[in-house]
Amino acid sequence: MNTKPACFLALAAAAFFSGCASYVNSPAARSAVAQRREAFSHSLISKAYNAQPTMRFPATVAIAPMGSEAVMHIRALDALGRLEPLKSLPELRNLPMATSLLENSADHKDEGNVPLLRLREAAARLHADVVLLISVETNATDGQMFAPLTTATLGLFPNNRYEIVATGLAALIDTRTGYVYGTSEKSAAKSGVMMVAGSSDALARRKQQAQREAVEKLLKEFPSFWSGVVAAHRK
Numbered sequence: 424m425n426t427k428p429a430c431f432l433a434l435a436a437a438a439f440f441s442g443c444a445s446y447v448n449s450p451a452a453r454s455a456v457a458q459r460r461e462a463f464s465h466s467l468i469s470k471a472y473n474a475q476p477t478m479r480f481p482a483t484v485a486i487a488p489m490g491s492e493a494v495m496h497i498r499a500l501d502a503l504g505r506l507e508p509l510k511s512l513p514e515l516r517n518l519p520m521a522t523s524l525l526e527n528s529a530d531h532k533d534e535g536n537v538p539l540l541r542l543r544e545a546a547a548r549l550h551a552d553v554v555l556l557i558s559v560e561t562n563a564t565d566g567q568m569f570a571p572l573t574t575a576t577l578g579l580f581p582n583n584r585y586e587i588v589a590t591g592l593a594a595l596i597d598t599r600t601g602y603v604y605g606t607s608e609k610s611a612a613k614s615g616v617m618m619v620a621g622s623s624d625a626l627a628r629r630k631q632q633a634q635r636e637a638v639e640k641l642l643k644e645f646p647s648f649w650s651g652v653v654a655a656h657r658k
Contacts, residue, residue, distance in 0.1 A: 477597055485553070585614060
């Protein structure tokens with residue numbers, strides 16, 4: 424048996440891999456890797472910045488309300504049939520709800536936003552391509568315009584002015600990688616004057632009204648928002 428060709432191939436392979444190793448471990452290569460690492464102050468920032476889209480169309484979008492207020496309004500709008508028009512959007516296969524029943528209650532060792540990780544995990548259980556996160560922020564101010572008048576009228580005269588601004592926020596996030604396809608926000612405002620007596624209950628109702636309007640505005644804008652995402656990422 425002629426062993427010369429086999430020896431030649433072995434020597435060539437060793438030289439090739441030795442060259443590759445020296446190239447990968449060269450000072451220039453190590454310097455480039457170090458520079459890439461130093462470009463980010465934290466590994467989480469690097470991971471977020473380098474995340475890539477993986478969504479394929481038609482896609483499954485899991486709606487994930489964050490916080491009790493968002494959950495309340497999304498469920499109410501769903502019961503009223505306001506989510507039905509969204510389910511027939513082009514390139515959208517399904518629109519399930521990522522509820523708390525699907526969230527893992529176990530502690531996460533990962534750093535970062537644990538609630539977001541749990542919602543992405545819930546979406547993964549539904550085999551959803553992306554998660555539509557929805558939350559509500561509310562700012563409210565109220566105060567007496569003229570205190571002596573309140574005392575004189577025993578709180579029965581409209582003397583408590585209020586201003587409420589509720590903002591619905593949405594983010595479309597890749598379930599697998601955390602890539603953000605886009606964000607949106609819509610606000611609704613309420614203002615007026617009410618009686619001091621029972622003002623806390625009345626103010627709570629005004630807050631809920633403003634929050635509901637903000638979330639409705641957000642959902643009404645979703646078709647155009649979705650069209651932009653499809654146009655940008657459909658291959």
